[in-house]
Each structure stands twice: as C-alpha cells, then as structure tokens.
C-alpha cells in the first residue's frame with residue numbers, strides 16, 4: 278500500500294490510499310504543482326491520485342461519490358485555457374496508465390491508455406510505416422487522453438483533421454461508477470440500445486433526443502468550418518455511418534466521463550516531405566495568399582509573423598536554424614507538401630512558386646528539402662510559445678483570444694478587424710498559427726498582474742468572441758474553452774443549444790462532479806487568474822493594509838515573484854517557503 282501523506286488533508290485521502298494500488302498525494306507541494314496548466318489560471322486541487330489500472334479508476338470514482346467530491350482527469354497538463362485545473366481530485370493518467378495496448382496494422386488502428394504521450398506513441402509505431410494523424414505542438418508532453426479531452430489537432434489538420442476524426446471507440450467510467458464502451462452503433466444497434474432499460478440506454482436516449490429535436494439549431498449554430506472544438510459535439514452524432522457516443526466525449530474536457538482507453542485510427546506515414554517558405558513584405562499579403570495555397574493540397578500552411586522571427590533571431594538556441602528566412606520579411610507562410618515520391622513534391626514546389634508569381638508576390642519561395650533542415654523549420658515554428666515568453670517587459674503575449682478560427686478566405690478581413698480591436702485597446706500582439714484552416718493563435722501583450730491588464734483581458738475577449746461570430750467562425754478552433762472561453766458558450770451557441778448542452782452534462786454527470794465549471798456553468802473568465810487575484814491579495818498583505826500606488830505595488834510584485842522563484846529553486850518545504858517569500 279502506498280504511504281499516506283503526513284499533512285492534515287481531506288479525509289478522502291486516507292480512504293483512497295487504503296484502497297488504491299496507485300499513488301495518493303494530497304500534500305501541499307503536489308497540490309501546488311497541479312494547481313496550474315499551461316493557461317493563465319490557478320486553482321489548488323483537493324488532491325492528486327495516480328491510478329495504476331482501470332480498477333483503480335473505478336475505485337476513485339466510487340470512493341469520492343459518497344461525499345460528492347469533484348474529479349478532474351488529467352494528462353500532460355498542457356491545456357492553454359484552464360480546463361486541466363480545478364477544485365477537484367485530479368486523476369493523473371500520465372504516470373502509470375501510459376501504455377500502448379494493441380496495434381492492428383492490417384486494419385490501421387491501435388488501443389491506447391490515456392496517459393500515452395504522443396511522441397512515445399509515434400516512436401512505438403515507427404517500424405510499422407504508420408503514425409498518428411493529429412500532431413499537437415507539445416508532442417513530448419501531451420497525452421492521447423488529453424488530446425481526446427480537447428479534440429486536439431495540429432499543423433497538419435488540413436490533411437488529418439481533428440481527434441474526433443480518429444477516435445473509433447472509448448472505454449471508461451461514468452460518474453455513477455458504471456463502466457462504458459462507446460463505439461459506432463448501426464441503426465439496428467441504436468434501436469436495440471434504446472429498448473434497454475439501464476443507465477447507458479438512458480444516456481443514449483437523452484442525447485439522441487437532443488440531437489434530433491435540435492437538429493435545425495445545431496445546423497444553424499455550429500460554424501461551417503473545419504476548425505471548431507467549442508461546445509459538445511452534438512453535430513457529430515449520426516455522422517460517419519452510425520451513432521457513436523465516443524464522438525460526443527471527444528472535446529468534452531473531462532466534464533462528462535473518465536476515459537480509461539481509446540481505440541484510435543492510424544494513418545500511413547508519407548515517405549517524403551518538403552517545405553516551401555513563402556516570404557511576404559506585409560502581413561496582409563500573407564493572409565491574402567493563404568486560401569489560394571490550399572488549392573495545391575498541402576499538408577500544412579503555418580503562419581509566423583515578424584515578432585516570432587525576430588525573437589528566434591535573438592535566441593542563441595534558434596538563431597542558427599534560421600537558414601530558411603531570407604532578408605527581413607513581415608510574415609512567412611511555411612507550406613509543407615508530403616507524399617510518396619520526391620519528384621511529385623518538387624513539382625508541388627514549382628506549382629507553389631508559380632502561384633506566388635501569379636498572385637503578384639514574385640519569386641518569394643525558399644525551398645527546404647533536406648530532412649534535417651526541414652526539422653529546423655519545425656523546431657523554430659514549434660518554439661513559438663517559449664520564444665514569446667522571452668519578450669522583454671512586463672506585458673507578455675497572453676493566450677486567451679488565441680484560438681479563433683474562420684474560413685481561410687475570411688482571414689484578410691478578419692485579421693484586419695482583429696488588429697482594429699487591439700489598436701483601440703492600445704495593445705500589440707503576436708500572430709502565428711494554422712493559416713491553412715483559418716485558426717490563428719493571436720496573443721495580445723498584457724500584464725495580468727495589473728488591474729488594467731485584467732480589464733483589457735476581459736474587454737478584448739468579449740469583442741473578439743463577437744468578431745469571430747460575425748465572420749461565421751468560432752472562439753475556439755483548437756485549444757478548447759476551459760476557464761478562458763466557456764463563459765462565452767451561451768452567447769456563441771444561443772439559449773436553446775446552451776440549454777441542450779446542460780442536458781448533455783446532466784445526462785452523463787447528474788451530480789456535476791466531472792470537471793465542473795468548464796463547457797457549461799463556468800465562472801467569469803477573469804476569475805481564478807494565476808496572477809491577478811493572488812497578486813492583489815498578496816501585495817495587500819505585504820502592504821499591511823496601507824494603500825499602495827501602482828509603482829510600489831509593481832515593485833513589490835516583482836520582489837514577490839523573485840522570492841517565489843528562489844524558494845521553488847531551493848526546493849524547501851512548503852512552510853519554510855512561505856516564511857521566506859514573506
């Protein structure tokens with residue numbers, strides 16, 4: 278039996294430690310470590326458990342039911358919108374439940390546990406000639422369970438789509454403790470399920486009724502673009518030759534059930550890939566060029582703006598990899614072609630050059646054909662977020678309106694209108710992302726430790742959500758809603774569908790225990806901030822009740838940050854850390 282922690286903790290910790298084969302950690306340090314993900318939010322969880330197998334997961338769900346304790350399944354914790362933090366018992370799948378269970382090459386599928394990291398999965402598949410299609414940037418940390426939870430995808434989504442296009446079957450545990458397996462049901466299978474009188478049949482009934490009753494509203498409100506992950510996937514039911522509840526669980530951010538296994542489709546790995554890096558004198562030109570390039574059937578079209586290029590130039594690690602940047606472009610579109618023969622790809626690069634010439638951009642394509650050099654390009658592109666963190670000054674590029682998506686043809690007008698909003702708030706921003714599918718990661722520079730920064734955080738989010746809707750797009754095209762965007766789901770989907778989403782939630786999770794406050798009934802997006810609220814409170818404590826001017830408060834905040842960084846680096850016990858930080 279794993280050791281019980283020596284801290285005064287929630288009484289459930291003892292029971293869990295007695296019953297589980299996996300680890301139970303309710304100590305302050307572990308809770309602090311799991312209080313953040315890659316977002317702007319921080320909520321200290323009740324505790325963290327690390328199940329070793331399906332039975333452990335069932336026990337966790339059962340044991341926490343009596344006291345109605347909330348649960349939050351978690352993978353790599355790389356979510357950008359706060360869906361992996363909450364006041365709940367966090368179930369970490371990355372430590373033990375991280376195995377590939379079965380691979381069937383003839384039928385091109387694999388069965389995996391949720392904690393399998395994407396890079397490890399692809400390494401496992403290396404000798405088979407197959408790979409997994411969706412390719413999130415943090416592939417060394419993100420898990421298949423988290424990718425299912427967020428309906429993730431990546432640079433090559435124009436070719437491979439989103440997770441929902443690759444999940445064939447999901448197994449797991451409902452909030453009630455019942456096990457489920459959701460896969461494709463034929464019409465007869467659906468009819469037979471509806472005749473049964475059990476919990477699963479009741480869920481299928483409820484969800485099927487909602488999809489049928491609201492089909493017109495679903496058709497009207499779900500944007501007609503490839504990149505949309507907001508809400509519950511009611512539009513997926515009945516698609517792909519049958520009814521599959523797995524499609525509804527994909528993208529549900531752990532709010533409906535705990536998944537313990539997925540059967541996923543594999544794709545054939547292309548033999549070769551080359552890149553054409555298009556250089557533009559203006560950002561607007563790059564936006565105008567994106568949609569026409571999609572006609573050449575590329576595997577990716579990635580945007581990098583000048584800020585990203587400049588930051589890479591200033592970085593000792595990335596400077597040497599910038600052989601693909603010629604001169605001083607305002608924006609780049611990195612276009613990937615992949616296929617079975619090298620000749621076919623060289624022809625594609627010729628077509629790209631011709632297209633750029635026809636569009637009036639001249640000979641602006643730098644060809645990158647050596648695999649090592651292609652890898653350099655992707656390394657710099659994937660380093661985007663880390664590089665943005667190195668921006669000097671208090672305002673940093675912040676992720677909160679970084680997930681809008683519109684049809685690629687709308688990008689020129691949409692990005693121009695986006696910039697107008699930012700200009701009105703006197704805020705600069707970094708632009709990069711997946712131009713191929715109209716999903717750009719725009720990160721306005723804000724200081725979320727200041728009231729003014731937090732005010733702009735909300736104001737810009739409200740205006741950009743409205744703008745995305747006006748352009749027939751979405752506020753969430755890839756990263757999900759979490760705490761940053763769930764608040765807007767009622768506005769985005771309207772009263773009727775929002776009420777339907779609530780019914781979906783209740784059908785699966787009648788006691789509201791599964792990752793509460795995400796997707797529906799979310800707190801305001803400017804609450805639970807990692808810095809804002811905590812800083813105001815701590816600085817006030819430091820000031821001993823006296824009123825501080827902004828400059829003094831800022832200086833105190835910096836000292837506090839430095840002290841926190843120092844104590845974390847020292848690795849001292851939590852009590853001692855607090856003392857020193859003070």
Ligand SMILES: Cc1cc2nc3c(=O)[nH]c(=O)nc-3n(C[C@H](O)[C@H](O)[C@H](O)COP(=O)(O)OP(=O)(O)OC[C@H]3O[C@@H](n4cnc5c(N)ncnc54)[C@H](O)[C@@H]3O)c2cc1C
Nearest residue numbers: 352353354355356414420422423424426429430530531536
């Ligand atoms: C630098 C950076 C770049 C990124 N680039 C991309 C990108 O290119 N494409 C993209 O799509 N995303 C991207 N993301 C967002 C994020 O990496 C992805 O959403 C990723 O798939 C999350 O995986 P994870 O294992 O970290 O999941 P987590 O963050 O741990 O969890 C994600 C969600 O899934 C739920 N969940 C996890 N496991 C389970 C389970 N077993 N059962 C039920 N629910 C579960 C969680 O509750 C949570 O709501 C990026 C993030 C960062 C920080």
